[in-house]
Every structure is written in C-alpha cells, then in structure tokens.
Amino acid sequence: xxxxxxxxxxxxxxxxxxxxxxxxxxxxxxxxxxxxxxxxxxxxxxxxxxxxxxxxxxxxxxxxxxxxxxxxxxxxxxxxxxxxxxxxxxxxxxxxxxxxxxxxxxxxxxxxxxxxxxxxxxxxxxxxxxxxxxxxxxxxxxxxxxxxxxxxxxxxxxxxxxxxxxxxxxxxxxxxxxxxxxxxxxxxxxxxxxxxxxxxxxxxxxxxxxxxxxxxxxxxxxxxxxxxxxxxxxxxxxxxxxxxxxxxxxxxxxxxxxxxxxxxxxxxxxxxxxxxxxxxxxxxxxxxxxxxxxxxxxxxxxxxxxxxxxxxxxxxxxxxxxxxxxxxxxxxxxxxxxxxxxxxxxxxxxxxxxxxxxxxxxxxxxxxxxxxxxxxxxxxxxxxxxxxxxxxxxxxxxxxxxxxxxxxxxxxxxxxxxxxxxxxxxxxxxxxxxxxxxxxxxxxxxxxxxxxxxxxxxxxxxxxxxxxxxxxxxxxxxxxxxxxxxxxxxxxxxxxxxxxxxxxxxxxxxxxxxxxxxxxxxxxxxxxxxxxxxxxxxxxxxxxxxxxxxxxxxxxxxxxxxxxxxxxxxxxxxxxxxxxxxxxxxxxxxx
DNA sequence: GCCGTTTTCGGCCCGACTGTTTTCAGTCG
Numbered sequence: 001x002x003x004x005x006x007x008x009x010x011x012x013x014x015x016x017x018x019x020x021x022x023x024x025x026x027x028x029x030x031x032x033x034x035x036x037x038x039x040x041x042x043x044x045x046x047x048x049x050x051x052x053x054x055x056x057x058x059x060x061x062x063x064x065x066x067x068x069x070x071x072x073x074x075x076x077x078x079x080x081x082x083x084x085x086x087x088x089x090x091x092x093x094x095x096x097x098x099x100x101x102x103x104x105x106x107x108x109x110x111x112x113x114x115x116x117x118x119x120x121x122x123x124x125x126x127x128x129x130x131x132x133x134x135x136x137x138x139x140x141x142x143x144x145x146x147x148x149x150x151x152x153x154x155x156x157x158x159x160x161x162x163x164x165x166x167x168x169x170x171x172x173x174x175x176x177x178x179x180x181x182x183x184x185x186x187x188x189x190x191x192x193x194x195x196x197x198x199x200x201x202x203x204x205x206x207x208x209x210x211x212x213x214x215x216x217x218x219x220x221x222x223x224x225x226x227x228x229x230x231x232x233x234x235x236x237x238x239x240x241x242x243x244x245x246x247x248x249x250x251x252x253x254x255x256x257x258x259x260x261x262x263x264x265x266x267x268x269x270x271x272x273x274x275x276x277x278x279x280x281x282x283x284x285x286x287x288x289x290x291x292x293x294x295x296x297x298x299x300x301x302x303x304x305x306x307x308x309x310x311x312x313x314x315x316x317x318x319x320x321x322x323x324x325x326x327x328x329x330x331x332x333x334x335x336x337x338x339x340x341x342x343x344x345x346x347x348x349x350x351x352x353x354x355x356x357x358x359x360x361x362x363x364x365x366x367x368x369x370x371x372x373x374x375x376x377x378x379x380x381x382x383x384x385x386x387x388x389x390x391x392x393x394x395x396x397x398x399x400x401x402x403x404x405x406x407x408x409x410x411x412x413x414x415x416x417x418x419x420x421x422x423x424x425x426x427x428x429x430x431x432x433x434x435x436x437x438x439x440x441x442x443x444x445x446x447x448x449x450x451x452x453x454x455x456x457x458x459x460x461x462x463x464x465x466x467x468x469x470x471x472x473x474x475x476x477x478x479x480x481x482x483x484x485x486x487x488x489x490x491x492x493x494x495x496x497x498x499x500x501x502x503x504x505x506x507x508x509x510x511x512x513x514x515x516x517x518x519x520x521x522x523x524x525x526x527x528x529x530x531x532x533x534x535x536x537x538x539x540x541x542x543x544x545x546x547x548x549x550x551x552x553x554x555x556x557x558x559x560x561x562x563x564x565x566x567x568x569x570x571x572x573x574x575x576x577x578x579x580x581x582x583x584x585x586x587x588x589x590x591x
Numbered sequence: 592g593c594c595g596t597t598t599t600c601g602g603c604c605c606g607a608c609t610g611t612t613t614t615c616a617g618t619c620g
Contacts, residue, residue: 227608300607
C-alpha cells in the first residue's frame with residue numbers, strides 16, 4: 001500500500017472512531033474528507049510534508065497536518081493511537097453491516113459488551129439484544145439480515161455489468177404510463193469503474209402519481225426483494241443482491257433529483273455550501289431562496305410549497321449557483337466546481353471524437369478474428385485507422401509472434417490495408433516490456449513497424465524502484481509509441497505495478513510517448529486519477545480496447561468514460577488525431 | 592476538525608423511510 005493509501009485508510013478509520021464515540025458529526029466528516037483528499041491526491045504526500053505544501057490543501061487543517069507529518073516521519077501517529085485505544089478495533093468493521101450504524105454499535109458495545117461481528121452474531125442468537133432501548137423485534141431482524149448480507153453488501157460490481165442493467169431498468173421505467181423521463185444516476189452515471197449499487201430517477205407527468213410507478217417497479221423481473229417502498233422512493237435488491245434505489249419525482253423537479261442522486265456526495269456537499277453562501281438551500285426538490293423555503297409547508301414525499309429558483313433541469317440549477325453545467329463524470333469534488341465557476345471546464349472527449357483504435361489483436365496471436373474482420377469492424381465503427389498489434393514472442397501462452405512471423409504478418413497487414421477503402425491499417429506489435437525493461441524485440445525489428453505498443457505482462461509485483469526503471473527504459477525507446485496498460489492492474493484481481501508516476505509521466509511527455517487508457521474491463525489502466533495526473537504532466541493518452549475479437553472494439557466506450565473522468569479533451573488523445581497528425585507524432589519520436 | 596467579504600466563534604447539506612415511537616432517532620444516500 002502506498003503512503004497516500006495508508007494515510008487515507010488511517011483517516012477513514014479515525015472518522016469511523018469519531019462516529020462510534022458519538023463525537024460531533026462534523027468532526028467525523030472533516031476526517032472523512034481528509035481521507036478522500038488523500039485517496040484522490042496524485043501528489044506525493046511525503047514530498048508535500050518535506051516541502052511544507054500540505055497546508056495549501058483545502059480541507060487539511062492543523063490537526064490532520066500534525067497526524068500526517070508524524071506518520072510520514074515515524075510510520076505512526078500518537079493522536080490516532082490515543083483515539084484508537086479508547087474504542088475496540090472490532091467495532092470498525094461492524095460499520096459495514098447494513099442497517100447497523102454508529103449509534104447502535106456504541107449501544108451494543110456499552111450495554112452488552114459486544115466488540116466484534118462474531119460477538120454480535122452470538123448475542124443475537126442468544127437473545128441478548130432484547131430490552132435494549134429502541135430495540136424491537138423488527139430491528140433485531142434487520143440487523144440479523146444485515147449480517148447475512150454483509151459480504152454481498154460490501155461487494156462492488158464492474159461498470160460493464162452495471163451499465164447494461166441500469167440502462168435496461170431505465171428503459172423499462174420509460175415505458176410505464178405517466179412516466180416523463182427516467183435516467184440512471186449515482187456513480188454509474190458518473191461512470192465510476194465499479195459501483196456499489198444502482199440509482200435511478202424517474203419523472204412522472206402532472207397528474208400521475210408516484211405510487212403507481214413504485215407498484216409497477218417492484219413487479220419488474222429483476223426485482224428479487226423489496227427493502228423499502230414509498231411514493232417517492234423505492235429500494236429493492238436483485239437476485240445477485242445488488243441494491244437498486246429509485247426516486248420518483250414530478251417532472252418539474254427532475255433535474256434537482258437527478259443531480260442530487262448523481263452525486264458524488266462530496267460534490268453535493270460542496271454545492272450546498274455554495275447555495276448557503278447565496279442565502280439559498282439546495283435539496284433533491286430544487287434550489288430555493290432560504291427565507292421562502294423556511295416558511296414553506298413541507299411534507300414527506302411531496303415538493304415543498306415554495307417556488308424554486310431552479311429545479312427542472314440540472315443546467316438551470318448549476319447556472320443559478322453561478323456555475324456552468326458540469327459533466328457527471330467530473331462530479332467528484334476534484335476541482336470541477338472551481339473550474340465551472342471560472343468557466344474553465346474542459347470540453348470532454350466523446351466517443352465520436354475517436355478516429356481509430358491503436359491496440360488490438362488478431363488470430364495471428366491470441367485474438368479470435370482475422371485481419372480482414374477486424375478491419376471491417378473498425379470501418380463499421382467509422383474509424384479512419386486501426387493498428388494491429390499482436391503479441392511478441394515471450395507471450396508464448398498468447399501465441400506471441402517471433403520476429404520472422406511478425407515480418408510476414410506486417411506484410412499481410414499492409415497488403416490488406418492497400419486493398420481497403422476508407423481505412424488504413426497500421427502494422428504494429430504489442431511488444432513485451434521484460435522485467436528489466438528490455439523489449440522483447442530488437443530495435444531493428446521494431447523499426448520495420450508502423451506503430452509500437454509496449455506493455456508489461458509479467459513481474460507485476462516487482463518493487464517500485466525497479467518498475468520505474470523498467471518503464472522508463474521502455475518510454476525512452478524511440479520506437480515505442482504507447483505504453484500499454486502501464487500498471488497491469490486488474491480490477492478486483494490484482495494491484496499491478498506501482499512506480500514513480502511523476503518520473504514516468506515526465507519522461508513520457510519529454511519523449512513523445514503516449515500512455516494508454518486500456519478500455520478492456522477489468523483493466524481500465526491507467527485509471528481516471530492516474531490519467532489525469534499524466535495529462536497534467538503534459539502526457540498524451542491513447543484510448544484503446546486491446547480487442548481480441550471484433551466485438552472487443554466496443555470497449556472503446558468504456559475507455560472513453562475513463563478518459564472523461566480524467567478530464568481529457570479530444571486533443572489530449574492521440575487516437576483523436578487524424579492519420580496525418582498521428583504519423584507526425586510517430587515520426588517525431590523516431591527522429 | 593475546518594473555515595472565514597456572514598463569522599477567529601459558531602456554524603457546518605438535506606430529505607426519505609423504517610421502527611419504536613406518542614414526536615423522534617437511526618440509517619442511508
């Protein structure tokens with residue numbers, strides 16, 4: 001775990017301890033914020049401490065700074081240890097149990113001496129929870145249910161699984177009578193690489209009731225269990241124990257609810273702060289003048305009886321707050337609100353800006369489709385070019401090409417390319433970056449190719465210093481145009497390489513080497529935060545699919561989501577270039 | 592704990608739903 005990650009975890013636990021201790025909730029929120037800041041940070045915390053730049057970071061105050069500084073120097077924090085000594089460590093994981101929160105955990109601890117999940121389970125079975133204040137039979141059953149669910153609840157699913165499900169549910173909602181609009185919201189709308197649950201927003205037309213939609217929704221075939229059902233909100237679980245939350249609102253409030261449910265939480269909190277500064281209040285019903293809102297009559301599930309400043313569309317609400325509309329992918333409170341206020345948001349890349357795919361395989365190595373089939377599929381997707389980049393010889397398991405086979409393959413690619421209209425094939429290779437940074441082919445072999453992707457496939461657990469040298473060596477090779485899936489991580493499966501990002505980004509920018517956003521799930525490598533830091537260092541990105549079949553080319557959509565979350569414009573991405581520009585990019589490095 | 596053209600003290604985002612409650616606390620997002 002990196003130092004940033006360790007500290008982020010430390011503050012996450014510190015916030016949890018505050019919650020359980022029943023400290024001021026804002027204290028816990030403050031620590032949570034520090035945890036999030038450290039998780040998102042692409043800065044090197046150690047360096048920030050050494051250079052004294054920690055205090056420039058908003059949200060990190062004197063107390064947190066003291067903890068960070070001591071931890072960086074000594075690997076521990078006395079402040080943290082002092083708090084941790086007062087609360088049993090076993091209580092922290094209990095916070096992950098659905099339906100069980102900090103107040104109840106503290107109650108169980110103080111009144112029944114329960115200090116771990118195991119003890120909780122035993123206490124329930126022994127009937128020891130009865131007669132606690134506020135603890136009825138239903139509540140005990142809820143906690144029991146939560147215990148049974150906890151493994152599933154902590155499980156996140158990938159965007160490639162969640163997106164089709166979410167889009168299908170939204171489409172089913174749109175077909176219900178009285179429904180004006182339905183959209184996916186939540187982290188899925190922000191295109192996070194994984195999601196913990198699904199959020200949907202449904203707008204009903206005037207005169208139509210939310211009850212009917214709620215009733216119809218719980219009858220959808222995907223619904224396995226209903227957890228809560230009101231006229232404004234329904235929570236269900238699918239057969240796979242994925243939670244789906246639906247909000248139902250009158251259409252004139254659709255934008256406010258969509259915005260609220262899209263989040264992120266940090267983004268929303270920041271916006272509500274802005275609203276307050278303007279003597280307004282922002283909630284899922286809309287943006288209201290504070291004095292009018294306070295006077296207005298309110299009842300659960302119904303819009304407050306006040307005229308909102310804005311509510312119908314997201315754009316109106318952002319504008320009323322003095323902001324440009326913010327793309328959902330940016331809503332992480334990573335500077336997008338400040339940028340929106342300054343009209344300095346990037347024009348995010350879109351799928352239609354992509355002119356070609358620069359990393360794919362054919363049946364010459366481990367792909368399933370032929371050169372012709374891949375070329376036709378690329379043409380069908382409107383591409384101007386396609387680089388065919390089969391594996392190099394070390395990838396025996398992937399039927400990697402020897403230099404001899406590669407030369408023949410390249411000739412074949414060029415022959416087919418010259419017979420095609422509307423698309424150019426680039427004869428390339430995905431050459432292995434060996435553990436020591438040597439490439440799997442000599443320069444003389446690479447020099448014969450039009451395009452080279454160099455990727456690490458093995459030795460993905462080597463120490464950071466070695467990994468840094470390894471990648472730098474590949475970056476500095478004049479024939480290497482893209483570093484493919486630079487870390488080699490696989491979501492949920494392996495962490496991949498850690499290396500000195502700053503150093504590698506700097507070298508990539510200086511040499512004219514692009515870094516890949518590999519759109520093949522579960523790679524998504526670089527990830528959003530890394531890719532954004534690369535862009536900030538002046539690096540170009542290459543958004544590719546690593547397709548092993550014609551259908552694999554469709555993963556470009558996912559790759560573009562990651563690029564958008566990295567704040568990338570089309571000009572930041574080499575396969576947003578025309579073929580002529582791309583050839584210049586390649587030639588420039590070879591000079 | 593953090594922050595400041597509204598504040599160095601006193602605020603800090605806000606509502607829906609459930610359960611145990613006779614008016615609210617806890618959890619969730």
